[in-house]
Amino acid sequence: MRKFLIILTILSIFSMSVAVLMDSVQAAGLSAVKDTMTRQKASTLSNHTIQFTTTTGVAAGGTIVITFPSDFIGEADIDFTDVDMYAVTERTLAAAPNVATWGAVFSDSGSTRNRLTLTSGTGTVVAGGTVIIEIGTNATEGVAGNKQITNATTTGSKTVTLSVGGTDTGTLAIPIATEDQVSSSGTVDPYLAFNVTDATIAFGTLSLTAITTNTAEMTAATNSTSGYNITIGINGADTATLDDGAGHTITAIGAVATASIPGTEQYGMKIGVAGGSGAAVAPYATADYALDTAAFPDICASSAGVSITTTYTMTYMANIATNTEPGTYTARHTYIATGNF
Amino acid sequence: MDSATYTVPNDVLNSSGQYSSSATYKLWDNLGEFVTGESSSATYKNQQGFLQNDIPYLSMSILPTTVNLGTLSTLSVSTGNTVITISSNSLQGFALKAYDNTSAGIANGLVDGVKKVADATTPGVYIANPAAGTEHYGITVTGTHAAAGYVGGTKINSLDDTTWVDIGSHSTFVTGDAFTVQYRASINSISSASANYSATTTFIVIGNY
Numbered sequence: 394m395r396k397f398l399i400i401l402t403i404l405s406i407f408s409m410s411v412a413v414l415m416d417s418v419q420a421a422g423l424s425a426v427k428d429t430m431t432r433q434k435a436s437t438l439s440n441h442t443i444q445f446t447t448t449t450g451v452a453a454g455g456t457i458v459i460t461f462p463s464d465f466i467g468e469a470d471i472d473f474t475d476v477d478m479y480a481v482t483e484r485t486l487a488a489a490p491n492v493a494t495w496g497a498v499f500s501d502s503g504s505t506r507n508r509l510t511l512t513s514g515t516g517t518v519v520a521g522g523t524v525i526i527e528i529g530t531n532a533t534e535g536v537a538g539n540k541q542i543t544n545a546t547t548t549g550s551k552t553v554t555l556s557v558g559g560t561d562t563g564t565l566a567i568p569i570a571t572e573d574q575v576s577s578s579g580t581v582d583p584y585l586a587f588n589v590t591d592a593t594i595a596f597g598t599l600s601l602t603a604i605t606t607n608t609a610e611m612t613a614a615t616n617s618t619s620g621y622n623i624t625i626g627i628n629g630a631d632t633a634t635l636d637d638g639a640g641h642t643i644t645a646i647g648a649v650a651t652a653s654i655p656g657t658e659q660y661g662m663k664i665g666v667a668g669g670s671g672a673a674v675a676p677y678a679t680a681d682y683a684l685d686t687a688a689f690p691d692i693c694a695s696s697a698g699v700s701i702t703t704t705y706t707m708t709y710m711a712n713i714a715t716n717t718e719p720g721t722y723t724a725r726h727t728y729i730a731t732g733n734f
Numbered sequence: 735m736d737s738a739t740y741t742v743p744n745d746v747l748n749s750s751g752q753y754s755s756s757a758t759y760k761l762w763d764n765l766g767e768f769v770t771g772e773s774s775s776a777t778y779k780n781q782q783g784f785l786q787n788d789i790p791y792l793s794m795s796i797l798p799t800t801v802n803l804g805t806l807s808t809l810s811v812s813t814g815n816t817v818i819t820i821s822s823n824s825l826q827g828f829a830l831k832a833y834d835n836t837s838a839g840i841a842n843g844l845v846d847g848v849k850k851v852a853d854a855t856t857p858g859v860y861i862a863n864p865a866a867g868t869e870h871y872g873i874t875v876t877g878t879h880a881a882a883g884y885v886g887g888t889k890i891n892s893l894d895d896t897t898w899v900d901i902g903s904h905s906t907f908v909t910g911d912a913f914t915v916q917y918r919a920s921i922n923s924i925s926s927a928s929a930n931y932s933a934t935t936t937f938i939v940i941g942n943y
Contacts, residue, residue, distance in 0.1 A: 616926055
C-alpha cells in the first residue's frame with residue numbers, strides 16, 4: 394500500500410508539471426479562430442464574420458456547424474442568402490447541397506435558428522485551409538443578406554462552438570455587453586459679428602458739375618448656416634436723405650439703381666463686397682446708385698450661410714441741381730445685422 | 735493513454751472522480767490531485783491539475799456611455815472620456831476596434847443631421863492632437879495596450895463608418911485591461927456652424943483563438 398501511494402504521488406506531480414493550458418484546449422484542429430461582430434450589445438441584431446483555419450479540412454459531403462449560445466436567436470426567415478462562405482474562393486450556397494453548391498441551413502439548438510450548418514455537395518476545404526463565414530447583412534454574394542442574429546438577452550461572455558468536417562472542433566468567446574456604444578455630443582453656440590467703420594463721412598461742398606462720393610465700411614460674419622441680413626434704415630428722428638433741417642432735402646434716388654448725373658439732385662449709395670460669403674442686395678448691388686427710403690428698413694446685404702468676415706464698402710454719392718437750396722445737409726443711416734438661426 | 739482514435743497525452747491516476755450529468759448540466763470531476771489551481775504572471779498562465787477550464791472567456795464593459803463635450807470653443811479643446819474594460823482568457827489575446835455610426839446620411843463624426851464638425855484626420859491616420867481653434871473631432875486612446883499610433887494620447891484619429899479603426903490589442907490573457915478613450919473637439923473662429931452635434935461610436939472586442 395505504501396508503495397502504491399508513492400507511485401500515485403509521483404504520477405500526480407508529473408501531471409502537474411505538464412498540464413499547462415494549451416491553445417488546443419479551446420480549438421482542437423482549428424486555429425486563428427475569431428468572430429468579428431457589428432454589435433455586442435445584449436438583445437441587439439448583429440452580423441458575424443467568423444474566420445478559422447482548419448487542420449483537417451472538409452471532405453465532400455462534410456459539414457461545418459456553427460452553434461451560438463442558446464439565448465441567441467436568428468431572425469425569422471434567416472436563410473442561405475444571409476450567409477457567405479469563402480475558402481480560397483467564394484462558395485455558392487443554397488438551401489441544400491448540390492454538386493459544388495453548399496447547403497446552408499439555420500436550425501434550432503436550444504433556441505430559435507441559432508445553429509448554422511453548411512453541408513458540402515462535392516466541394517471540399519483543403520487541410521490547412523482558411524474559411525471565412527459571414528452571417529447577416531454583410532453576406533453580399535448573390536442575393537444580399539437581410540437577416541441577422543439577435544444577441545443574447547443576458548450579458549457576459551458567450552461561447553460559440555464550431556465543428557468542421559466532423560473532426561476539427563473549437564470554441565470562441567464573444568462578449569455581450571450592457572452597452573457597446575458611446576454617445577458623444579457638443580454644442581457650437583451661434584455667432585454673429587458686425588461693425589460699421591468710418592461712421593462719419595463728409596462730402597464737403599457739393600458740385601453742380603462733378604460727382605461727389607465718399608465711403609464707409611461695415612463688416613459681418615456668422616456661423617449660422619442660414620446666414621444673416623443687414624438692413625439700412627433710420628433711427629428715431631434721423632433723416633433718410635440729405636436734409637438741411639430747414640425743410641429742404643436732396644432727393645433720394647429711390648428703388649431703381651441709377652447712374653450719377655451731375656447737375657441733377659441725387660442722393661444714393663452702392664455697396665461693394667470683399668471676402669466671406671456675403672453679398673450686396675438689389676438695388677445696391679450694381680455700379681449705379683440707389684436709396685430706397687420708402688422701403689426702410691431695407692435689406693441691403695446678406696449672407697445665405699456660414700461666412701467668414703465680409704467687408705462691405707458703402708459708396709455714398711450726392712449731386713445737386715441749380716435749384717438746390719444752399720445749406721448744410723446731413724443724413725444718418727442705421728445698419729442692423731440679423732442672424733438667421 | 736491512447737486508443738485507435740484518440741490520445742490523452744498527459745493522463746493522471748487519482749483516487750476518485752467521475753462524469754455526472756442531469757437534464758441541465760454535465761460535470762466532470764476528479765479528486766486526489768496534490769497541486770491544482772491557477773497561477774499567472776505578466777506573460778504566462780499555469781493551470782495545474784488534470785481537469786482544466788476550457789471555456790473561452792471574453793467580456794467588455796464601457797463606462798460612461800455618454801460623453802458631453804459641452805459648448806465647443808475656439809480657445810480650448812473640449813474633451814470627455816470613457817473607459818473600456820476588457821477581460822479575456824485567450825492566450826492569443828484580443829483586438830479592440832471602433833467605428834462611428836452613420837447619422838442622418840452623414841458618414842461619421844460629430845454631426846447634427848446636416849452639418850458636421852470636421853474630422854481631425856482621415857479615418858485610420860494618426861496625427862498630432864490639433865490645437866484649439868482648429869475645427870476637429872476625433873479620439874485618442876491611452877492604456878497599457880492602446881494602439882501604438884495614439885502614442886500615449888498625444889495623437890488623434892478619426893473614426894470611419896465602414897472600416898473598423900484599431901483602438902488597442904493584447905496578445906495574451908488579461909483581466910481588467912482598461913482603455914481610456916478620450917473624445918476631443920474644437921472649432922474654428924467662425925466657420926464652425928452653430929448647432930447641437932452628436933456622434934455614436936460602436937466598440938467591439940474580438941477574441942483571438
